Amino acid sequence: MKTIVNLIAFVFSTCAALAVDVRFGVDNLIETDFALLRGKRVVLVSHAAAQTFRGTTTAEEFAGTPQLTLLRILTPEHGFYGIIEAGKNVEDDSLFERPVRSLYGSTRRPDSTMLADADVVVVDLQDIGVRSYTFMSTMIEVLDACAQFNKPCMVLDRPNPLGGLIVSGGLIDDSLRSFIGRLPIPYVHGCTLGELATMANEEHWLTQNPMRKKQRCMLTVVKCKRWLRSETWDKIDRPWYPTSPNIPSVESIRGYAIAGVLGELGLLSIGMGTNMPFQIIGAPGLSFSSSIINGLKDRGLDLVKARFKPRGGKFSGEICDGYFLFPNRNWRPMEALSLLMWEVRRQFPQAFPDTLIKTSNGKTLAKAIGRSDVIVALCQGAQLSRIDILFTRGYEDFLLTRRKYLLYDK
Numbered sequence: 001m002k003t004i005v006n007l008i009a010f011v012f013s014t015c016a017a018l019a020v021d022v023r024f025g026v027d028n029l030i031e032t033d034f035a036l037l038r039g040k041r042v043v044l045v046s047h048a049a050a051q052t053f054r055g056t057t058t059a060e061e062f063a064g065t066p067q068l069t070l071l072r073i074l075t076p077e078h079g080f081y082g083i084i085e086a087g088k089n090v091e092d093d094s095l096f097e098r099p100v101r102s103l104y105g106s107t108r109r110p111d112s113t114m115l116a117d118a119d120v121v122v123v124d125l126q127d128i129g130v131r132s133y134t135f136m137s138t139m140i141e142v143l144d145a146c147a148q149f150n151k152p153c154m155v156l157d158r159p160n161p162l163g164g165l166i167v168s169g170g171l172i173d174d175s176l177r178s179f180i181g182r183l184p185i186p187y188v189h190g191c192t193l194g195e196l197a198t199m200a201n202e203e204h205w206l207t208q209n210p211m212r213k214k215q216r217c218m219l220t221v222v223k224c225k226r227w228l229r230s231e232t233w234d235k236i237d238r239p240w241y242p243t244s245p246n247i248p249s250v251e252s253i254r255g256y257a258i259a260g261v262l263g264e265l266g267l268l269s270i271g272m273g274t275n276m277p278f279q280i281i282g283a284p285g286l287s288f289s290s291s292i293i294n295g296l297k298d299r300g301l302d303l304v305k306a307r308f309k310p311r312g313g314k315f316s317g318e319i320c321d322g323y324f325l326f327p328n329r330n331w332r333p334m335e336a337l338s339l340l341m342w343e344v345r346r347q348f349p350q351a352f353p354d355t356l357i358k359t360s361n362g363k364t365l366a367k368a369i370g371r372s373d374v375i376v377a378l379c380q381g382a383q384l385s386r387i388d389i390l391f392t393r394g395y396e397d398f399l400l401t402r403r404k405y406l407l408y409d410k
Contacts, residue, residue, distance in 0.1 A: 021226060021237065022159065022224060022225065022226050022227045022231075022236050022237070022238070023053060023224060023225040023226065024052070024053070024156065024157065024158050024159070024224050025124065025155070025156030025157040025158065025194070025221075025222035025223060025224060026050065026052050026058045026061065026124055026156045026222075027052055027053045027225075028222055028223070028224075028225060029156060029222055030052060030053075030054075030061060033067060034065055034067035034068055036154065036220070036222070037067065037068045037120065037122070037154075038067045038068065039067070039068070040068050040069070040119040040120050041068075041069045041071055041117060041118055041119045041120075042062060042068050042069065042070050042071060042118065042119070042120055042121075042122055043071050043072055043073075043074060043110075043114060043115055043118040043120075043121045043122070044058065044059060044062050044070060044072075044073050044074070044121075044122050044124065045073075045074045045075075045076070045103070045110075045121065045122065045123045045124070045125065045138065045139070045142050046058050046059050046073060046074075046075075046080075046122075046123070046124045046125060047059075047075055047076060047078070047079070047080050047081070047082060047125060047126070047243070048080055048081045048082060048241060049082055049125075049126040049241040049242065049243045050124040050125060050126055050156075050158070051126075051238070051239075051241050053238075058124040058156065059073050059080070059095065059096060060096060062122075063095075063096035063097070063098060064096075070096070070098055071098070071117060071118060072098055072099045072100065072101055072114065073095060073096075073098055073099070073100045073101070074100075074101050074102075074103050074110060074114060074142070075090055075093075075100055075101070075102055075103060075104070076090075076103055076104055076125060076134065076135050076138040077090065077104040077134045077135070077138070077244070078090070078104075078243065078244040078245070079091075079093075079102075079104075080093070080095060080100060082241075082242050082243050082244050082245070082247075083245060084245075085245055086244065086245075086246070089102070089104065089105040089106075090102040090103075090104040090105050091105060092105070101114055103138050103141070103142075104134070104138070108137075108138065108141055108179060109141040109142075109144070109145055110141070110142055110145040111145075112149060115145060115146070115149050115151050116149070118151055119152070120151065120152045120153070120154055121142060121145075121146050121151050121152070121153045121154070122153075122154045122155075122156060123139050123142055123143075123153065123154070123155045123156065123193070123197075124155075124156040124158070125138065125139060125158075125193060126158050126241070126243055127158070127160065127192075127193050127243075128160075128161055128162070128243060128247060128253045128256065129160040129161060129162040129163075129188060129189065129190070129191075129253070129257075130162075130187060130188055130253070130256060130257050130260065131169075131172070131180075131181055131183070131185055131186065131187045131188070131189060131370070132180040132181060132187070132260060132261075132368050133243075133256075134179055134180060135193070135243070136182060136183070136193060136196060137179045137180070137182035139155070139193055139196070139197060140182050140183065140196075140197075140200055140205075140206070141182075143197060143200065143201060143206060143217045143219065144206045144207045144215065144217070146217040146218070147206055147215035147216060147217035148215065150218075151217075151218075152217075152218040152219075152220065153197075153217050153218065153219050153220070154219075154220045154221075154222065155193060155194045155197045155219070155220070155221045155222070156222050157192050157193060157194030157195075157221055157222060157223050157224050157407070158192060158193065158224065159192065159224060159227045159231065159233065159236060160190065160191060160192050161232060161233035161240070161250050161253055162188065162190070162232060162233075162253060162254065162257070163190070163229060163230060163231060163232040164190050164191065164192070164228075164229030164230070164406070164408060164410075165190060165229050165230055165410065166188055166190055166331065166332075166333075167186055167188060167189060167190040167395070167398070167399060167402070168186060168187065168188040168257075168332050168333045168334040168335065169186035169187035169188055169333070169334035169370070169391060169392065169395065170186060170187075170334075170370065170371065170390070170391055170392045170393040170394045170395050171184045171185065171186065171370065171393065171394030171395070171397065171398055172184055172185070172370030172371070173370060173371055173372065175372075176366055176367050176370055176371070176372065178367045180367055180368060181367055181368070181370050183196065183199075183200055183205055184205070184394075184398075185398060186334070186394075186395060186398055187257070187261075187333070187334050187369075187370065188257050188333050188334065189398075189402075190229070190402075191402065191405075191406075192224070192407065192408070194221035194222075194223065194407060195221075195402075195405050195406060195407055197219060197221060198219065198221060198405045198407075199401065199402070199404075199405040201216050201217060201219050202216075202404075202405065203401065204216070221407065223407055223408075224408070227408055228408060228409060228410060229406070229408050229409065229410045230410050232250070233250045234250060246272065246277035246278065247277075247278075248277070251276075251279055252276070252277050252278045252279060253278075254279075254325075254327045254331070254333075255270075255271070255276075255277070255278030255279040255280075255325050256278040257333040257334075258278075258301065258325060258333050258336055258337050258340065259271065259278040259279075259281055259325065260278060260368070261337055261341075261365070261368045261369055262281060262337070262340060262341070262344070263314075264361070264364055264365045264368045265341075265344065265351065265361075265365060266314065266361060267283065267314075267344060267348055267351055268281050268282060268283050268286070268314065268322070268344070269281065269282050269283060269308075269310050269313060269314045269315045269320050269322070270313070270314070271310070271313075272310060272312055272313025272314065273310035273311035273312030273313045273316055274308055274310050274311070276324070278325075279324060279325055280306055280308060280322060280323065280324050280325065281322050281323055281325065282306065282307075282308060282315075282320035282321055282322020282323065283314075283315060283320055283321070283322065284315065284318055284319065284320055284321065285321055286320070286321045286322050286347075287321060288303065288323070288343060292339065292343050295339050296336055296339055296340070297328065298330065299330070299332050299335040299336040299339060300327055300328050300329070300330035300331035300332045300333070300335070300336060301325060301326070301327060301328070301331065301333075301336040302325075302326040302327075302328050303323040303324070303325065303326075304323060304324040304326060305323060306321075306322050306323055306324050307319060307320065307321055307322070308320055308322065334391050334392065335388065335391070335392075337391070338384070338387050338388050338391040339384065341374075341378060341387065342378070342384045342387050345378045345379075345381070349381075352378055352379045353379065354379050354380075356375060356379050357372055357375045357376055357379070362375055369391075371390055371391075371393070373390050374387065374390045374391060377390055
């Protein structure tokens, strides 16, 4: 009996040792009894997915400590609790007896009424590491407003759930900058929000003011402790709190990095209305050849045959043939997306007329990919090698820029 007890204790101690005891930016702030914010009047940009190691939210911690005065909370897309559907306006509210102002409603940028009485603006958002997810854009708008109104900004950093090593895709065209593509970075960028904030600030990517001078804000990044770039969320001993209705898990983030753009085509179900959003694609009668499946495998994406009936979204209530998406160890999301887009165009040529880029659907697709020439090339039936080149244009330049702002080791 004693031997069994010792064995169980050994197993638990081994598991505990294997779990990475990572501390996020807010955790480090709490452990210092809010030393950096002591006596400050604070405006907090955050949501419920910004969890602490104690299982509370950053907003709750700020509201409950006497070390600072929490003036108000500003919320991104999907609202504080992450339950509002993508693209839907978020309304103002109140929480912890503080006003909650929306940054995804009538305005997406803090105005003077939101910031005037603040000593410092603090950003704590759990991002997912994909350019089109709008939390990064919200942060950049906040940094830009802080520069305009001469307010210090503090970013409480969090790990990139996809890790910090995988960078995939090319740079966005300046003409296609939008709220789903605010910075000239690849679609999967391998950075934390703290790194992106520093990069945007130092590279003068914030909006130029009316005097045409490049703006910078007074920025402080509170780093994570013991997080390595090689560690995805699976290696961190923390539960995942859904950041939006269709990102209930880290697996859905990996799928989003590929299926999110495919969804803009409006040709396939991408798992909306199923229990695996962004992790499954399909349409009535959809089938890929073995050469396409093998090609995707080489690009880091395993396909497993599936049949499903979505309860919402594209093909709601219809039986779809399709595939589960399982990233493998060679995962290169934009390279896999390039091949998928090329194959979808081959199977649905009628959906790619020469005029596609002039339509609202085509323009949204171009913004999501970050390049209009990809859409033009697909409509023209270009070779896959051409699509691959367009999908990755500017990638090497970004890696050189990024190197200067990395805050964490491998």
